[in-house]
Amino acid sequence: MPFLSVKNLGVSFGGLKAVDGFSLEMGKDELLGLIGPNGAGKTTVFNLLTGVYAPSQGSVSFNGKIISKLRTSAINDAGIARTFQNIRLFKNLSVMDNVRIALHGSMRYSPLTGILRLREYWEQEEETDRRAVEILEVFGLSDAKDEKASSLPYGRQRKLEIARALGSSPKLLLLDEPAAGMNHSETSELMDTISFVRKKFSVAILLIEHDMQLVMGICERIVVMDYGTVIASGSPEEIKSSKVVIAAYLGE
Amino acid sequence: MEEIRKKHFRSFAINFLLLAALYAIFLASFKSGILNNYYQGLICYMLINIMLTVSLNLTTGFLGQLPLGHAGFMAVGAYASGIFTKTVLLPPAVSLALALAISSLMAFACGIAIGVPALRLKGDYLAIITLGFGEIIRNVILNLKITGGTSYRGIPQHAGFTSIFWITAACVYIISALISSRHGRAILSIREDEIAAEACGINTTFYKLFAFSLSAAAAGAAGALYASYQTVLTPASFTYNQSIEMTIMVVLGGMGSITGSIASAAVLTLLPAFLSDLAKYRMLIYSILLIVIMIFKPAGLLGSREFSMRRLIAKLRRREAN
């Protein structure tokens, strides 16, 4: 059974079929790019995979388990974490707390243990802090750990979102336009970080991106979407020379 | 890491000593007659209001929802405790302890019953449903035989300054300790961004219900203290005006600041009593205060800041060194 298997997924908003008959298979250590013109339905696929929207058709199985009926938090428990196209940080909380919240599921102590500050509370909180700092260091954010998330500059907020997603120890990471709004050098740095993260956290990555430098640079395989469905898939070279893809981007 | 634990323990010890000192001062002034019975009653009333405000802040400031039925949960607790202590005769301390347990459990159960449907709705709907709940409770109390209609008398006075003081302190401790645990952070994440919270593995339905019912339980316990201190209950003390007043106290102090809740509950309870001429205009003054605060300090007096004795001492030391 494939690691991630999406079959015939679909959802519509009013009369609009935002995703329609979308299918995808993904291996356990793949770094897969998902591209397509604006409004193709890429973000909606992420929302379907993570249970933010309930699919009206199709199914998703992940790691040997059907997840398409689960709620978002249960899908995260199953091992899928994500970032958002328009950043959704816990703005008024500290950088550290943003990551700590993602580590919630790795702690086990009960409310009573927490209130009474029993030993388990301290042990698990200390372990959480250690891991949170470790993740923040990967993104060069540990110096800002006590700052409010909203006080970070845009580029660092994007990084913090990835850091937070890694907090829940996912097996699959969904990144929605991680390089949006970044300049050339920031994008190159981000590419290195993504490759590093993939190895260090041994996580599969599905990545939506408009920046072709990034997508072509790090993805082994690319899936192209248009009008809610897959129109092509293959290696970066194959995609670059595909007539269908070029037509879709030129809007023909 | 050991150091963090030590620091926490130290600040806990400092706060506890401070609290004990405050308690001793109050007690001495009651015993010596510096503060007469009227003031003792006022202080007890203030403490109960602190408990109500801090617990309401859990849902309003920390969870980020706007319920308007806190007085309803308080009423459930008050009548449960009143009826229990009056009908089952036990030694005062045992009776009070059991009454607190029963009241908070009953309010907790009501919190779950209301929360399950209400928390699915957002903003105004939650406010309306909880407002409706408060009014229903009040009418039920008014019409049931067991609650004595317009007034329920003869409740034994088991609660006094000492028990009210320490139970309020315990309640404040529980809520602030909860906030800085993983469960509290889960609650905060819902206020910040529900979808992102879910995506981080937080079951937002569970934690919303958890925070809301816990806040209801604390209101129930406050109701029990109120009943056991007042000895007389009337449904008129639990109208939606009371709920709104509690919300005003939370908003003025700062949504998400426990210190702010304590301060604003204290000030808004004591002020009208001292300026008794103003009592008539209380709601008017509240409204004006609220408008002024909303214009100049929309996050409330303290925003989400907390007072810390340890930080204050550190600051003073630094100033001395300079």
Ligand SMILES: Nc1ncnc2c1ncn2[C@@H]1O[C@H](COP(=O)(O)OP(=O)(O)OP(=O)(O)O)[C@@H](O)[C@H]1O
């Ligand atoms: N919640 C929603 N309600 C109504 N329509 C929606 C909703 N979400 C997405 N859509 C529509 O579905 C279509 C696909 O949107 P989606 O955001 O998935 O595109 P995308 O491929 O991510 O585009 P972009 O590259 O611009 O981010 C669009 O036409 C969009 O307007």
Ligand SMILES: [Mg+2]
């Ligand atoms: Mg998108």
